[in-house]
Amino acid sequence: MDNIWNKLLHGFTILAPMEGVTDVIFRQVVAKAGRPDLFFTEFTNVSSFASEKGRANALERLEVVESDAPIVAQIWGKNPEHFAELAGALEGLGFAGLDINMGCPDRHVNAAGGGAAMIRTPELAVECLNQARQATKLPVSVKTRLGYTYVDEYRTWLPTLLKEHPAALTVHLRTRKEMSKVPAHFELIPEIAGLRKAFSPETKLVINGDIKGLAQARELTVKHPQVDGWMIGRGVFENPYCFTDHQATRAELLNLLNYHLDLFDAKDAELKLQRAQALSEGGDMEVRGLAFEPLKRFFKVYLHSFPGASDLRTKLMECKNTVEVRRILAER
Numbered sequence: 001m002d003n004i005w006n007k008l009l010h011g012f013t014i015l016a017p018m019e020g021v022t023d024v025i026f027r028q029v030v031a032k033a034g035r036p037d038l039f040f041t042e043f044t045n046v047s048s049f050a051s052e053k054g055r056a057n058a059l060e061r062l063e064v065v066e067s068d069a070p071i072v073a074q075i076w077g078k079n080p081e082h083f084a085e086l087a088g089a090l091e092g093l094g095f096a097g098l099d100i101n102m103g104c105p106d107r108h109v110n111a112a113g114g115g116a117a118m119i120r121t122p123e124l125a126v127e128c129l130n131q132a133r134q135a136t137k138l139p140v141s142v143k144t145r146l147g148y149t150y151v152d153e154y155r156t157w158l159p160t161l162l163k164e165h166p167a168a169l170t171v172h173l174r175t176r177k178e179m180s181k182v183p184a185h186f187e188l189i190p191e192i193a194g195l196r197k198a199f200s201p202e203t204k205l206v207i208n209g210d211i212k213g214l215a216q217a218r219e220l221t222v223k224h225p226q227v228d229g230w231m232i233g234r235g236v237f238e239n240p241y242c243f244t245d246h247q248a249t250r251a252e253l254l255n256l257l258n259y260h261l262d263l264f265d266a267k268d269a270e271l272k273l274q275r276a277q278a279l280s281e282g283g284d285m286e287v288r289g290l291a292f293e294p295l296k297r298f299f300k301v302y303l304h305s306f307p308g309a310s311d312l313r314t315k316l317m318e319c320k321n322t323v324e325v326r327r328i329l330a331e332r
């Protein structure tokens with residue numbers, strides 16, 4: 001199987017995995033605005049997939065559509081056998097790779113032994129990586145942070161990972177303790193690139209943290225040619241066109257919001273239909289669609305950069321469904 005990481009051009013961009021944000025709907029919005037070179041899914045828990053109760057939900061999170069390609073599935077957990085089980089299933093689902101989350105600072109995730117907690121259990125982290133790798137032909141990568149508590153943990157933590165030769169290593173330039181509260185440690189890039197060269201020159205190095213868009217990624221590529229690619233997360237909240245040089249107009253941003261609503265409504269209808277069918281076939285799934293409230297957190301993505309945007313957003317935040325949102329947008 002071709003390794004997607006070897007096909008990406010030097011200085012490539014990735015949309016960061018973001019739970020509750022980079023789902024199949026929002027990725028289509030970003031693809032329409034201007035796609036990164038590579039998408040990641042939100043993370044999916046390996047043990048949910050391994051359980052009868054959680055599997056359907058895990059598979060919903062792993063839905064991909066044509067405009068996603070190429071896309072990497074991100075997974076997390078702490079049970080090596082469950083890593084193998086999910087890794088084995090991913091090959092047929094349309095993914096170009098699989099990535100293991102070893103950086104999430106969420107306390108529930110860490111209490112379950114996953115995400116950044118893996119920095120404190122390096123042997124288990126390596127075992128999970130290897131179990132996943134043995135179960136799939138897909139290239140397996142890791143996304144992590146500099147350390148759990150102290151910045152200089154990266155000096156031992158990153159070599160621990162690199163000695164296993166993952167296909168790619170994404171380093172979010174902060175510790176778990178720092179969350180996203182301090183500026184990313186860009187000054188460490190040369191040293192991190194040196195570790196990659198010393199321990200695993202074939203591993204692609206991706207840097208993440210505080211990168212806002214394509215222009216900055218280009219500047220960073222000139223400054224740090226040793227780095228292979230750049231991952232952008234919250235930059236997409238400020239500008240959904242951040243993977244392009246395009247300066248979006250008000251009309252384009254509103255069109256994009258309408259496109260998001262269209263995708264939301266279509267998914268909502270599809271879910272209701274699927275669940276009603278499952279129910280009629282004797283399943284025990286509740287017939288419900290997508291929750292509307294979480295959609296509201298996206299409004300600021302489209303409504304912040306033009307005069308009147310904030311008033312419009314305030315009105316939309318009071319809406320109870322997409323019909324109301326569409327009515328207000330049509331009045332503008």
Ligand SMILES: Cc1cc2nc3c(=O)[nH]c(=O)nc-3n(C[C@H](O)[C@H](O)[C@H](O)COP(=O)(O)O)c2cc1C
Nearest residue numbers: 016017018019042043101172209210211232233234
């Ligand atoms: C709302 C939100 C959800 C996130 N969910 C994930 C996730 O599922 N997996 C992951 O590896 N990182 C997750 N992250 C971290 C981002 O991928 C990224 O590492 C972080 O935001 C720093 O990059 P940025 O400064 O470009 O935003 C999340 C971040 C945010 C803001």
